[in-house]
Amino acid sequence: AQSVTQLGSHVSVSEGALVLLRCNYSSSVPPYLFWYVQYPNQGLQLLLKYTSAATLVKGINGFEAEFKKSETSFHLTKPSAHMSDAAEYFCAVTTGGGNKLTFGTGTQLKVEL
């Protein structure tokens, strides 16, 4: 069975500051890992995914994540936060590239002026 843990249900940063959202995974087989973003009253949008190719994955809107097997982590970062980044972020895992995603509990990102 696989699972993901997102540390910090709420994260607050200043506009222009570094964004760091944490995700740790547990999987008995090589995982595929994802970060999704959800804006209010909307569905999920894929930011980026790791599928066992490059360990540093670049996504949309300036986000990137690094897969670290030794730390079982897949943290999401963005060098400079923008007000439009305020949303809820979900880390998810699946195995074999299948569609059955297991999600973390989400991190609400707040960006302050």
Next chain:
Amino acid sequence: KAGVTQTPRYLIKTRGQQVTLSCSPISGHRSVSWYQQTPGQGLQFLFEYFSETQRNKGNFPGRFSGRQFSNSRSEMNVSTLELGDSALYLCASSLSPQGANNEQFFGPGTRLTVL
């Protein structure tokens, strides 16, 4: 290209009733998955359909069921509604059931409120 469409967007039902939610995938996509999102349990996988066959099922009671039609459109049904079924139900579509390049696209969801 139109995205994933879910209807209705909002729904209010009372306990004991049943409800049917609809999902139209992106044109050409043959895999449809359903997820339930609640504040308490978060995002949970309900089931996945591909070519009219259920491929995967999450840990939900039998009151939750689904189906997929030959045009890949999918419906999910919840019978004997309970208060705890109040949730945002998300549908996602993809070209295939798996693969490194496979990507799921989510619809805006159906907000179900059970009174």
